[in-house]
Amino acid sequence: MTAPSTAQTLAPPAGQPLGQPPAQPPASERAARRARRLRGALETYISLPLFALLPLVAIWIATFHFIDVERNAALGAARDATREQVDTYEAQMARNLTAIDQTLKVIKYAVEMNGATGALPVLRRQGLLPPGLVIVVSVTDRDGKVVASNPAMPALDVSGQSFFATHRDLEDGSAAGAPQVSHTLSDSARAEPHLHFSRRINDADGHFAGIAMVEVDPAYFTSSYEHSREGERGLLALVGNDGVARALRVGDKVSWGQHIAIDGLPGDAAEPRLIIPDGVPRYAGMRRLHGFPLAVVVGLAHGEQMAQYQQHRGTYLAAALGASLLLVAVVGLVSAWSWQLAKARRRERHAQETYAAASEASLDAIFVLRNVLATDGAVADFMVEETNSRAGQLTGIAKDAMRGRLMGEMLPFYRGNGMFEELARVAQDGGVAETEWQAAAQPASGRWLQRQVVRVEGGVVVTIRDITERKLTEERIRHMAHHDELTGLPNRSLIRDRLEQAVKHAQRHGNCLALAFVDLDGFKLVNDGLGHNAGDELLKVVGGRMQACLRRNDTLGRLGGDEFVILLQDVADDPLALAPVLEKIRQAVGEPVMIAGQAVQVGCSMGVVMYPRDGDDPKTLMMNADAAMYRAKDLGKHNFQFYTREMNASVEEKLVLLEGLRKALEATLDADAPAHAGRFHLVYQPKVDLRTGRMFGVEALIRWRHPEHGLVPPPRFIGLAEESGLIVAIGEWVVRSACRQAQAWRAAGLEGLTVSVNVSARQFEEKRLVERVANALRESGLPPSALELEVTESLLMRDLNQAVERMRELKAMGVSLSIDDFGTGYSSLSALKSFPISTLKIDKSFVRDLADSTDDQAIALAVISLGHRLNLRVIAEGVETEQQRDFLLAHECDEMQGYLFSAPVDAERIGEMLAQQARRDRMRLAG
Numbered sequence: 001m002t003a004p005s006t007a008q009t010l011a012p013p014a015g016q017p018l019g020q021p022p023a024q025p026p027a028s029e030r031a032a033r034r035a036r037r038l039r040g041a042l043e044t045y046i047s048l049p050l051f052a053l054l055p056l057v058a059i060w061i062a063t064f065h066f067i068d069v070e071r072n073a074a075l076g077a078a079r080d081a082t083r084e085q086v087d088t089y090e091a092q093m094a095r096n097l098t099a100i101d102q103t104l105k106v107i108k109y110a111v112e113m114n115g116a117t118g119a120l121p122v123l124r125r126q127g128l129l130p131p132g133l134v135i136v137v138s139v140t141d142r143d144g145k146v147v148a149s150n151p152a153m154p155a156l157d158v159s160g161q162s163f164f165a166t167h168r169d170l171e172d173g174s175a176a177g178a179p180q181v182s183h184t185l186s187d188s189a190r191a192e193p194h195l196h197f198s199r200r201i202n203d204a205d206g207h208f209a210g211i212a213m214v215e216v217d218p219a220y221f222t223s224s225y226e227h228s229r230e231g232e233r234g235l236l237a238l239v240g241n242d243g244v245a246r247a248l249r250v251g252d253k254v255s256w257g258q259h260i261a262i263d264g265l266p267g268d269a270a271e272p273r274l275i276i277p278d279g280v281p282r283y284a285g286m287r288r289l290h291g292f293p294l295a296v297v298v299g300l301a302h303g304e305q306m307a308q309y310q311q312h313r314g315t316y317l318a319a320a321l322g323a324s325l326l327l328v329a330v331v332g333l334v335s336a337w338s339w340q341l342a343k344a345r346r347r348e349r350h351a352q353e354t355y356a357a358a359s360e361a362s363l364d365a366i367f368v369l370r371n372v373l374a375t376d377g378a379v380a381d382f383m384v385e386e387t388n389s390r391a392g393q394l395t396g397i398a399k400d401a402m403r404g405r406l407m408g409e410m411l412p413f414y415r416g417n418g419m420f421e422e423l424a425r426v427a428q429d430g431g432v433a434e435t436e437w438q439a440a441a442q443p444a445s446g447r448w449l450q451r452q453v454v455r456v457e458g459g460v461v462v463t464i465r466d467i468t469e470r471k472l473t474e475e476r477i478r479h480m481a482h483h484d485e486l487t488g489l490p491n492r493s494l495i496r497d498r499l500e501q502a503v504k505h506a507q508r509h510g511n512c513l514a515l516a517f518v519d520l521d522g523f524k525l526v527n528d529g530l531g532h533n534a535g536d537e538l539l540k541v542v543g544g545r546m547q548a549c550l551r552r553n554d555t556l557g558r559l560g561g562d563e564f565v566i567l568l569q570d571v572a573d574d575p576l577a578l579a580p581v582l583e584k585i586r587q588a589v590g591e592p593v594m595i596a597g598q599a600v601q602v603g604c605s606m607g608v609v610m611y612p613r614d615g616d617d618p619k620t621l622m623m624n625a626d627a628a629m630y631r632a633k634d635l636g637k638h639n640f641q642f643y644t645r646e647m648n649a650s651v652e653e654k655l656v657l658l659e660g661l662r663k664a665l666e667a668t669l670d671a672d673a674p675a676h677a678g679r680f681h682l683v684y685q686p687k688v689d690l691r692t693g694r695m696f697g698v699e700a701l702i703r704w705r706h707p708e709h710g711l712v713p714p715p716r717f718i719g720l721a722e723e724s725g726l727i728v729a730i731g732e733w734v735v736r737s738a739c740r741q742a743q744a745w746r747a748a749g750l751e752g753l754t755v756s757v758n759v760s761a762r763q764f765e766e767k768r769l770v771e772r773v774a775n776a777l778r779e780s781g782l783p784p785s786a787l788e789l790e791v792t793e794s795l796l797m798r799d800l801n802q803a804v805e806r807m808r809e810l811k812a813m814g815v816s817l818s819i820d821d822f823g824t825g826y827s828s829l830s831a832l833k834s835f836p837i838s839t840l841k842i843d844k845s846f847v848r849d850l851a852d853s854t855d856d857q858a859i860a861l862a863v864i865s866l867g868h869r870l871n872l873r874v875i876a877e878g879v880e881t882e883q884q885r886d887f888l889l890a891h892e893c894d895e896m897q898g899y900l901f902s903a904p905v906d907a908e909r910i911g912e913m914l915a916q917q918a919r920r921d922r923m924r925l926a927g
């Protein structure tokens with residue numbers, strides 16, 4: 001664990017600039033390297049063979065020493081034996097030769113005394129002759145002819161022999177002279193090889209008279225050869241001074257005649273040498289025999305003499321070799337084992353170093369923990385055996401300071417947060433445990449950590465990873481999955497989830513909850529008119545405003561588009577109690593919003609349901625809230641509606657209504673159609689000049705008399721006619737009818753009356769609108785100036801350019817245009833300027849509270865002043881009271897319409913009113 005990590009060795013140390021020669025490694029590192037090298041040298045597989053050389057050398061030194069000693073001993077013994085043999089052989093030969101010479105001397109004496117032929121019988125008789133089987137004695141005359149012998153032999157002449165010549169040639173009268181010895185030979189008298197010992201016989205005068213001879217078998221002289229002494233290849237030889245062997249025995253073989261350089265032979269054996277050329281080196285000793293021209297030679301075969309030594313030497317060498325081999329084998333085995341062990345240790349060290357490097361480079365904190373057992377064998381604590389720097393950063397305790405410490409003492413909180421129990425469980429039962437938790441203690445406080453515990457022998461390894469980033473990412477993804485990207489509000493899936501939870505909670509606790517579907521009114525106009533960025537901005541602002549109206553545990557979410565949903569929990573089971581917050585939201589949404597330097601305004605239609613009265617499951621509640629929201633839309637928008645059971649029937653109701661509308665249209669257009677389908681008809685509401693009080697025009701308003709339901713107000717069916725497209729045909733009928741009626745009044749002499757017709761969005765956007773209007777005017781004969789088309793402000797804003805274009809075409813025809821419900825939309829001044837209109841109509845919602853609401857007063861005044869600045873006439877609708885009229889009059893509003901003057905009435909009544917007015921005019925003129 002102390003070895004430098006791979007990462008450390010690859011990268012320059014911190015602070016060392018790249019490109020510079022590396023600095024000397026620190027002293028501690030150098031010392032560690034030295035220690036490692038020394039450890040390596042002391043490895044058994046290196047040191048043991050080195051140490052084993054000592055006993056090996058000792059074995060061989062001792063072996064060679066013993067061999068040497070043994071050899072010297074063997075050599076000494078060989079020399080001693082040779083000397084002893086030579087001594088013995090010399091003594092034997094001296095004895096034998098002396099006896100032979102004695103015989104020669106006796107024969108000589110007897111011949112000299114008894115004559116050559118008489119001597120031997122005398123000696124035989126006296127028993128002085130040696131046994132004839134072994135030794136032949138004979139006497140020759142001076143000519144060399146054997147004259148007597150014992151035993152008797154064939155005639156023999158030795159005159160040619162050198163020993164005879166030697167005797168004969170001696171000075172006459174000389175004493176006996178020395179005995180002569182012949183070579184070993186065979187002659188005509190005796191076929192067996194023999195050698196002759198001879199002495200000179202003188203006559204009485206001292207002259208040569210012949211010789212006395214003793215013939216001896218050469219084997220006689222080597223008969224003392226004993227295998228036990230001389231061995232199988234020992235040598236005994238009787239050699240003449242001339243160097244020719246007279247008798248020579250090697251083993252059992254007796255021979256003669258070989259040449260032996262006796263002069264070169266030592267008296268004592270020194271070194272083995274080749275005495276005869278039989279290839280056997282021998283330890284040799286030689287003694288000259290006194291009184292005879294002879295020497296004895298003894299040779300002991302080197303091989304035989306050293307045989308025991310050789311045997312011992314072999315034994316020693318074998319023993320030494322055996323011991324050496326044993327030693328080498330043991331050392332080899334131990335070294336191999338040690339090498340394997342060292343290799344395994346190296347591998348282990350390498351693995352440890354790799355582990356340490358990897359561990360140090362790891363972003364995970366790693367703790368190698370040892371079990372600390374209680375007396376009952378259960379794990380009582382853990383001791384830190386190894387760890388890494390990351391662990392130090394995580395715990396705030398230096399890595400080295402952790403080693404050897406008890407976890408319970410180092411991180412006491414680990415017993416309180418379940419970590420110890422988990423570690424102990426894995427330590428005892430095995431397996432792998434994984435846990436994620438949020439750290440509570442410094443320095444990692446607040447961070448999300450993940451630990452993995454794995455059992456190892458005698459402990460556990462704990463890996464701790466900081467997963468805060470992952471958690472945050474997961475949280476972000478979760479948030480994105482459950483929240484609307486634009487507003488950050490909960491999205492449909494989270495809302496559904498929260499609603500489910502809220503319903504469950506309410507079910508458990510018997511509480512109530514409310515759910516409101518909110519749809520923005522007029523959002524599409526902003527989005528289409530000012531662009532998507534403006535739409536997005538508007539959604540954010542409106543979302544923020546709604547959120548501000550809610551309590552902390554309420555939920556505001558966005559379903560998509562301009563649809564929001566509000567979940568109010570733990571509310572009273574009383575719709576009225578909800579009204580304040582809903583109204584607050586409605587007002588907050590209705591406040592103008594500044595977008596791209598421009599004030600825009602939207603409303604909201606809210607459909608509200610309550611659990612449990614309007615449904616006891618999320619699906620039903622959402623469905624019913626949706627139905628209630630549509631009802632709010634139907635009822636003029638920017639309001640909230642609580643769900644009623646009847647709403648559920650609305651779809652079916654709509655279908656029935658639509659069918660009725662269709663039939664009514666058919667019936668209206670077809671004069672012959674049966675009346676039970678109901679028909680449309682028009683009513684007219686007078687428009688009055690505020691200053692003069694004179695009716696100058698009428699607004700045509702459609703009515704549907706249903707055969708069963710009676711009179712159906714326009715708000716109940718205009719929207720449906722719009723939705724279904726029927727409005728185009730209905731609208732065309734309205735224009736044509738209104739034109740026809742207006743022309744009829746004119747024809748009746750009621751001149752100067754204008755008629756206004758409402759044109760809905762669908763109608764206005766229809767391509768043939770201008771053509772249809774032109775047709776209606778042409779058919780009726782009404783001058784275009786008597787016709788006014790009322791379009792709503794919001795309608796114009798849907799497609800500004802197209803609207804302006806369409807308006808210009810109508811204007812070109814001479815038709816007047818007015819903007820209905822002015823003030824509920826968000827026309828910009830610049831847009832307003834471009835409209836070819838003649839009149840602005842203040843919406844009746846601002847007129848209603850004119851007397852009390854300063855806001856409405858301000859709006860009315862703003863519209864009046866705006867209209868006048870643009871040279872437009874301003875008309876207020878829905879004027880019901882005199883206060884309203886007085887206010888409008890005081891503030892120079894031009895015209896008005898409303899119940900104060902007249903509710904919408906049929907054409908006939910308008911005719912009467914016009915007639916009355918004409919009468920009044922005439923009277924005033926007259927009066």
Ligand SMILES: Nc1nc2c(ncn2[C@@H]2O[C@@H]3COP(=O)(O)O[C@H]4[C@@H](O)[C@H](n5cnc6c(=O)[nH]c(N)nc65)O[C@@H]4COP(=O)(O)O[C@H]3[C@H]2O)c(=O)[nH]1
Pocket residue numbers: 685700701702713714715718731734757758759760820821844877878879880897898899900903904
């Ligand atoms: N509270 C109150 N209301 C007053 C007063 N004086 C008049 N009104 C009502 O105000 C509405 C005025 O018409 P609008 O704003 O164009 O609003 C109209 C118009 O937008 C639409 N509409 C009516 N007839 C037609 C039509 O022929 N074509 C189209 N496209 N829309 C029509 O239906 C809406 C409602 O028409 P109506 O029910 O006839 O309701 C009429 C009228 O009866 C008053 O003093 N107080």
